[in-house]
Amino acid sequence: MCPAMKYSSRMNALEEGALLKAFQDSGRPGLISFSAGFPSTETYPVEEIERSLQRVMRNHGHEAMSYCSSSGYDELRRLIQNRLHQKFGLNYGLNEIIITNGSQQGLDMSAMLFLNPDDIVLFEAPTYLGAVSALKIYQANMVSIPSDENGINMQELARTLAKYGNRVKLIYVSPDYQNPTGRSWALDRRRQFIDFISDYPIPVLEDAAYSELSFDEAPQKPLAYFDQSGQIIYIGTFSKVFCPGLRIAWLCSKSELIEKYLLLKNTADLSSCTVAQYLMADYLNHNDMEDHIKRISTLYTHRRDVMVAQINRCFPGGVRFTLPKGGLYLWLELPENIDTDRLLPLAIERNVTFMEGAAFYPDRSKRNEIRLNFSNMKDADIKKGIEILAQLIRQSVSPPERATSSVNRR
Ligand SMILES: Cc1ncc(COP(=O)(O)O)c(C=O)c1O
Incomplete structure (x- = not known):
C-alpha cells in the first residue's frame, strides 16, 4: 500500500x-x-436452472438485464411472502420484504442502521462468525450470552440487559439449527424470549439461514411469529437450501424500519442482481422447491x-x-x-x-x-x-x- x-x-x-x-x-x-x-x-439443480435462465431470457430478457427496484423483483417477493406464510405462519406484507444480496447484506445493513461506536450488541455464544464480523466492523462491543440445548440463557440475558441498560442497541440470534452448534431453540424458550424482550425497545435480528433445513421434524415457528411489537427483523436466504451463487436472500420487518432498510439497500448497491431474481422466481414457479x-x-x-x-x-x-x-x-x-x-x-x-x-x-x-x-x-x-x-x-x-x-x- x-x-x-x-x-x-x-x-x-x-x-x-x-x-x-x-x-x-x-x-x-x-x-x-x-x-x-x-x-x-x-x-x-443445474439443468432446471439452465431452463429457467433460457425462459427468463426469452420472455423477460430486457427487464432481467436492467436495474431492479431496490426492494427487489415483485414476483420474487410475492413468492417469498407465500413461502414464509405457508411454512412458518408469517404474515409479512409485500412492502415489508426486501430482497438482499445474501443474508450477509441483511447483517451488514442492520449494523449500519443501529450501531454507533461503543454500542453493545448481544448475541448467543458461540455464534456465526460472519455476523460477529459484520457487526464488529461498526465498532460495536460484542457481549455474549451463554446458550444451552434449548436456546439462549434467559437469566443471563436479563442480567446482561440490567447491567448495560440502554447501551444495548441490537440483539442477534439464530434459533434454528444454529451455526456453529446445530442446536435449535425449544418452543418454550422462543415464547419466553419474546415475552421478556418486548419490554425493551431493542431490535432483535433473527437469522433464519438454516430454518428450512430440518431433517426429521416440522419447522419450528420463528421468533417473528410470536412478535407483536414489530421488534424482530427476520432474515432468510436461499443459500443453504438452493445455491449460494445467486446471492438471493430476504429481510423482513413489520415496522417502519423497512423504509430505513430500503434507503440503506439503495445506498449500498441500488438493487440486488436483477437476472438472478428473475431466475429464482422462474425456478420457484416451475419446480417443486419443497x-x-x-x-x-x-x-x-x-x-x-x-x-x-x-x-x-x-x-x-x-x-x-x-x-x-x-x-x-x-x-x-x-x-x-x-x-x-x-x-x-x-x-x-x-x-x-x-x-x-x-x-x-x-x-x-x-x-x-x-x-x-x-x-x-x-x-x-x-x-x-x-x-x-x-x-x-x-x-x-x-x-x-x-x-x-x-x-x-x-
Ligand atoms: C447463520 C448464517 N447467517 C447468514 C449467512 C450468510 O449467508 P448468505 O449471505 O449466503 O445468505 C450464513 C452463511 O454461512 C450463516 O451461516
Whole structure:
C-alpha cells in the first residue's frame, strides 16, 4: 500500500479472517474440507436452472438485464411472502420484504442502521462468525450470552440487559439449527424470549439461514411469529437450501424500519442482481422447491450419520457432541487438554480442514471445540477425514486422560 494512505479505524475490528480463510481454501484440490458452511454443489439443480435462465431470457430478457427496484423483483417477493406464510405462519406484507444480496447484506445493513461506536450488541455464544464480523466492523462491543440445548440463557440475558441498560442497541440470534452448534431453540424458550424482550425497545435480528433445513421434524415457528411489537427483523436466504451463487436472500420487518432498510439497500448497491431474481422466481414457479429441500435433507441426514458413525468408531474418549436435527454442522467438544489452534495446522498438513471453535467466540475463549460441516464431502472423504482427525486427536491426548476418560455422547 502507498505509505501515505491510512485504513479507517474500522479495519482494526477485523483482525481474524477465519471465515475468509475457509472460503479461500474451499476450492483447493484434494482438500477434505469440513470447514466452510457450503451446501453440497452436486445438489444444485443445474439443468432446471439452465431452463429457467433460457425462459427468463426469452420472455423477460430486457427487464432481467436492467436495474431492479431496490426492494427487489415483485414476483420474487410475492413468492417469498407465500413461502414464509405457508411454512412458518408469517404474515409479512409485500412492502415489508426486501430482497438482499445474501443474508450477509441483511447483517451488514442492520449494523449500519443501529450501531454507533461503543454500542453493545448481544448475541448467543458461540455464534456465526460472519455476523460477529459484520457487526464488529461498526465498532460495536460484542457481549455474549451463554446458550444451552434449548436456546439462549434467559437469566443471563436479563442480567446482561440490567447491567448495560440502554447501551444495548441490537440483539442477534439464530434459533434454528444454529451455526456453529446445530442446536435449535425449544418452543418454550422462543415464547419466553419474546415475552421478556418486548419490554425493551431493542431490535432483535433473527437469522433464519438454516430454518428450512430440518431433517426429521416440522419447522419450528420463528421468533417473528410470536412478535407483536414489530421488534424482530427476520432474515432468510436461499443459500443453504438452493445455491449460494445467486446471492438471493430476504429481510423482513413489520415496522417502519423497512423504509430505513430500503434507503440503506439503495445506498449500498441500488438493487440486488436483477437476472438472478428473475431466475429464482422462474425456478420457484416451475419446480417443486419443497421436494428439492426434502431431497437435500435426506442426503445431509445420511452424511451426518456417516460422520457420526465414523466419529463413534475412531475418536478417543472424552469427545462430546449433540446430534443436530438439521442444518449443516456438528459441534464437538474435545478433551480439555486439546488446543485446536495446534490441531488445525497438523490437520491441514494432512489435507483436512475444520473450523476451530474459538473462532465462534469473539474473545476466542474456548480452545477445545471444533465445528465440522457434514454436507459438503462425499462418504469416502468424510470417513477418511474423520479418521485423520481421530489420529491427530489421539496423538494429542495425554496417556492418563486416554486411559480414564469415557466417551460421552449427548
Ligand atoms: C447463520 C448464517 N447467517 C447468514 C449467512 C450468510 O449467508 P448468505 O449471505 O449466503 O445468505 C450464513 C452463511 O454461512 C450463516 O451461516
